[in-house]
Amino acid sequence: MADERRGPAAADGASLLTVEDLHVSFDTDDGTVRAVRGVSFTAEQGRTLAIVGESGSGKSVATQTVTGLTRGATALGSIVFKGTQLLGARERELRAIRGAQIGMVFQDHISSLHPYHRVGAQIVEAIRAHDRSVSREDARRRAVELLTRVGVPAAGGRLRDYPHMFSGGMRQRVLLAMAMARDPALLIVDEPTTALDATVQAQVLDVLRRLCEEQGTGIIMITHDLGVVAEVADDVVVMYAGRVVERAPRRTLFRGHRHPYTEALLDSLPERGRGSRRLPAIRGNPPSPLAVPAGCSFAPRCPTAADRCRQAVPPLLPVDGDASHHTACWLVHESEEPQGGNGADDG
Structure with missing residues (x-):
C-alpha cells in the first residue's frame, strides 16, 4: 500500500531484501546469547521500513547480520537481497554488495x-x-x-x-x-537522529525522505523513537527480546496496534501524554538474552498477561485477517488456534 507522501520513483515497491526466520546467537563465557529469534521482514524499493524496539531487542544485530558484520555469530535462516542469498555467502561476495548495493550508516557518527x-x-x-x-x-x-x-x-x-x-x-x-x-539500492541507518536536537533531526529525516521519493532508495531505519517512525516510516516492525511482536504499515500500527508492548511504546510518546503529567514508563526490565523466560518474553512486564502467555511462545499471526498486519499475542488471537501447532518452540 503506497503512502501518498512517496513520489513516482517509489511507486513500484519492488522487494529488495527478504529476511525469513532469522536466528542469530553468540557463544560467550556466560553462555549462549540468543540475540535474534525467528525474525522475518521485507524491505522494498522506495519505502522506509522502521525496526523499533528498546536497547537489546536485537534490531541492530538483525540488520548487521544482513551485511555479514556480526563476527563470531551463528546465524540461521534466510537473507535474500535482489535474488542473492547472503547468509553463508563468502566475505568477498559480501564486500561486493556491502557499500556498493547496500549502504550503511552506523549509530556513532563520531x-x-x-x-x-x-x-x-x-x-x-x-x-x-x-x-x-x-x-x-x-x-x-x-x-x-x-x-x-x-x-x-x-x-x-x-x-x-x-x-x-x-x-x-x-x-x-x-x-x-x-x-x-x-x-545503493538499500540504505540501512542505525539510530540516525540520536543526540541531535529537534531541528537537526527534522533536517536529517527530510534527507532520508527525499532519498525515497526522488531516487527510489529502500531504507531500513533502526530506532527506539516512535516519534521518528511517525515522520518517515512506511512500514514498521516492532521487536522485543529478539522477536518480532508486531508488524504493520505505519498508519495501521499507530491507529490499530494490538500488542501490549507496542501500546506501551506509544504511551511513552509526549503527544500521547496528558498535559504536563509524567509520561508512563514500561514497568520492569527487558529479559537477559541469556535467560529468556518461557512463553511470551513480554509477559513479566505485561499488565494483561494470562497463564497461557507465560507457558507458550505466541506465533506471529495476521490480525483480523489482514495480511499486512501481524502480531504475536495470545490475548489477540485467543479465539484462534495457530496453524501447524500450539506456538513456536523457544528451545
Whole structure:
C-alpha cells in the first residue's frame, strides 16, 4: 500500500531484501546469547521500513547480520537481497554488495569518521572503494554532489575540513553521503537522529525522505523513537527480546496496534501524554538474552498477561485477517488456534 507522501520513483515497491526466520546467537563465557529469534521482514524499493524496539531487542544485530558484520555469530535462516542469498555467502561476495548495493550508516557518527583524515578524502575513498577506475578528480566532483544532495551548505569548500569541524547533524549528513557513494539500492541507518536536537533531526529525516521519493532508495531505519517512525516510516516492525511482536504499515500500527508492548511504546510518546503529567514508563526490565523466560518474553512486564502467555511462545499471526498486519499475542488471537501447532518452540 503506497503512502501518498512517496513520489513516482517509489511507486513500484519492488522487494529488495527478504529476511525469513532469522536466528542469530553468540557463544560467550556466560553462555549462549540468543540475540535474534525467528525474525522475518521485507524491505522494498522506495519505502522506509522502521525496526523499533528498546536497547537489546536485537534490531541492530538483525540488520548487521544482513551485511555479514556480526563476527563470531551463528546465524540461521534466510537473507535474500535482489535474488542473492547472503547468509553463508563468502566475505568477498559480501564486500561486493556491502557499500556498493547496500549502504550503511552506523549509530556513532563520531567514531564512524576518521578524526585525522579530511572529510573529502574519506568520501573519495568510499566512492573509489568498489571501482578504482574512477579518477580522484571525478570522485571529488561526486563527493561535492553527494554533500550537496544531503544538504551540506557550500559543499565544495568543506571537502578539506576535518570531522571535528562539523556539527553532529552535519557529521550525520557526511555519513549519509558516504553511504550513498555508489547509489545503493538499500540504505540501512542505525539510530540516525540520536543526540541531535529537534531541528537537526527534522533536517536529517527530510534527507532520508527525499532519498525515497526522488531516487527510489529502500531504507531500513533502526530506532527506539516512535516519534521518528511517525515522520518517515512506511512500514514498521516492532521487536522485543529478539522477536518480532508486531508488524504493520505505519498508519495501521499507530491507529490499530494490538500488542501490549507496542501500546506501551506509544504511551511513552509526549503527544500521547496528558498535559504536563509524567509520561508512563514500561514497568520492569527487558529479559537477559541469556535467560529468556518461557512463553511470551513480554509477559513479566505485561499488565494483561494470562497463564497461557507465560507457558507458550505466541506465533506471529495476521490480525483480523489482514495480511499486512501481524502480531504475536495470545490475548489477540485467543479465539484462534495457530496453524501447524500450539506456538513456536523457544528451545
